[in-house]
Amino acid sequence: MVAAPVSLQFLPGKATHAWAYHDGAAPKATGTVPGPRLELNQGDHVMVHFRNDLPDPTTIHWHGLRVPNASDGTPVAQIPVEPGATYDYEFDATDAGLFWFHPHVASDVQIERGLYAPVLVRQADEPEVTTERVLVLDDVKIEANGELSTETDALDVMLGRQGNVLLVNGKRAPTLTARAGSLERWRFVNVANGRYFNLAVPGRSLRVIGGDGGLVPEPYDAETLLIAPGERQDVLVDIGGAPGDVLRLQTVYYDRGHDIPDVGPLDLLQVEVDQPAAPRLPLPDTRSDFVPLQVGDATPIVHLVLSEDESSSEPRFLINGEEYPNATPTQGAPGDIAIWEIQNDSEMDHPFHLHGMFFQVLDIGGVVTQHGGWKDTVNVPLKETLRFAVQYGDAGRWMYHCHILEHAERGMMGELVLAGE
């Protein structure tokens, strides 16, 4: 895997100078946004030889994958890879699901420039569908000349940069074709710096079968489906219809605080329903054998308060009043079970991400959450307290942070230190 500058086009006829990944083993490969998708089978052993051809130091973090600490790609787990240098990442694909990789150095700048790619880990018995698609959601802030904006204004910092061009798999409002009557599986990852996507397909409901850490215990139907930065969603869409029908995937308003305006539904892609009709498939049984963690009154609690400090011209984002890297680490031991209580005292939502292990959301504001499943990133609504249960993984230094990248890089980050024997 090579990271390098590249010239591509997000708007027709206009060059955009981006940073992108390409397969260094493929002759003449050039960078794409998203980068090359890694397709793995559960249990695979993976080695990624990485070379940095960027002008800046970088790393690769494997978001959601339970990798050894030395392959986690954070600056506390490795020395960032200097321009021209290499690093080997090595891990097992322990869990099936959709994951992604991205830099963990100046992530607000480097991911925005195009450094991200999906990792799909398949299990032995995937549900039977007509078509499966991986849909990587992003937005970019593009100047009239086609170039990525290099300005970070106050609003970008406050809400996380929201672009003016929405991208699905690096394309603006692409058109897909689907066979009439087909059952499609759409697997989403939100790689945007700050945008929340609230997905809807008018006239269809979305059957949610999975999330960050694979299939959910009980599938459910949703009219709209929120996907915060860093999160994944896995849905079945009953395309139905007749040839000539057009379905739209949209993102609709979601109020995440700070009086963010409702600009109405925005199209992400359209689906043209086509011949020949697909054989009708039954809804697959996708329930997972999810075993909840056992927690009780004796389970230790980690209490984290998320806040914003707007007293100076440049707002800061804090955890327990501290600004990373000047922050007190959370301590634990591998294998321990703990409850994390994330209290959001700020005026907006924050998507909280923990590296290296999955957690199970217990409740939000004391109300038990309806839909379970393993997660690594969860939206903590403004002025709410969310609790999750987690069993700690391997020894090492594991980061946690808001996945609004402007916030993470401005203090809203911390470290879980798991000491080995």
Ligand code: C2O
């Ligand atoms: Cu997707 Cu620490 O990040």
Ligand code: CU
């Ligand atoms: Cu945040």
